[in-house]
Amino acid sequence: MSFPWAKHYTPAHPFMKWMDDRLPIPRLVYNAVGGGYEVPRNLNYFWNFGFLAGLCLVLQIVTGIVMAMHYAANTAVAFDTIEMTVRDVNWGWLMRYAHANGASAFFVVIYIHIFRGFYYGSYKAPREMVWLLGVVIFLLMMATAFMGYVLPWGQMSFWGAKVITGLFGAIPFVGEPLQQWLLGGFAPDNAALNRFFSLHYLLPFVILGVVILHIWALHIPGSSNPTGVEVKSSSDTVPFYPFYVAKDGWAIGVFAILFAIAVFYFPNALGHPDNYIPANPMSTPAHIVPEWYFWPFYAILRAFTQDFFFIPAKLMGVLAMFGAILVWFFLPWLDKSPVRSGGYRPLYRKFFFFGLIPAMLVLFYCGGAAAAEPYVMISQLAALYYFAHFLIIIPVVSAIEKPLPLPFSITESVLGKDDEAVLDVSAAPASAV
Structure with missing residues (x-):
């Protein structure tokens, strides 16, 4: 656990005790996201975006699996299978638009999460590994999103693939062979579409694995906080459950409302209209752009x-x-x-x-x-x-x-420098904090 005073799970029900002795999943869940995981008491709403990022990943995996059931990675029919899914498959339109807009939502959440880390110094010791794994997740997300953008095989999909893979041709000596190896030929075609589809399906599960490592690395030093002051006593923390589970629940509600508005009322607002035209290697779009999250x-x-x-x-x-x-x-x-x-x-x-x-x-x-x-x-x-x-x-x-003077403790940053209040909170049980 992150802190020496964190509670340890002792099941009360006989079945849960039997399960915990043989396969300690209840103990793992309790210590990872339950009352056994203590977090700083002063976390603000910017700390909700890590949980929202995990929710977006699950959303993308679920909707992506459903979309893959109706997709054919063949340049002759790929565009039509997407349209067929939207028009003819029960709730196919919801899966399609939830998956497409879910990618944008994922990047919005991750960009806020990253810039929160920039501002609050979440990359500093002893959390370097948490930060490094987060950057790896971002790189994997970009690769996954690029390959997913190619799959509809519209005009922007084809030409985006041609332009981006063409960048590897700039690398001296190995550039052109590397580009041909990635595409399986000299230009985006069936081989490239099959490869991108396979990798697009695989990489989210790789991301999930790195996310597990990211959370594991986070649990070793514990969460950072807006003051940057390390936890000094039990009065500086509260159990993740129920305090931050409730706070994350509120953030999920706001996210769900905004996401539903985007999916139901503006499903194509962030897409490019040229991608509703089947890919044509003989017709170059006037303005080739990637998805918005690649723009910087x-x-x-x-x-x-x-x-x-x-x-x-x-x-x-x-x-x-x-x-x-x-x-x-x-x-x-x-x-x-x-x-x-x-x-x-x-x-x-x-x-x-x-x-x-x-x-x-x-x-x-x-x-x-x-x-x-x-x-x-x-x-x-x-x-x-x-x-x-x-x-x-x-x-x-x-x-x-x-720098400005730091508070002595997290409790002081919340309650002020009232020594009596600090002592009272230190003596109170965690459930009363």
């Missing part, structure tokens, strides 16, 4: 327009696109500040809110815009700040910044 990295890719000495612009764009995510792996060691939470780091908070977030929003916008001026120049400026934020600003700020 697509904007970084397109920001490189000139060769740099012997390095082609295309290769620099590919390296920068992947580097924009890979730099997150080094964040625990780039940030040397002794304070975790941005709430107690005034200089870092200023650069975060007035620098990184606007830069990301600009990259989102420019990634979906045409590859023309002034969007290219704006993308270049935003990409420059993005990399400067992680590679220059964070190390410098963490070295020169004077």
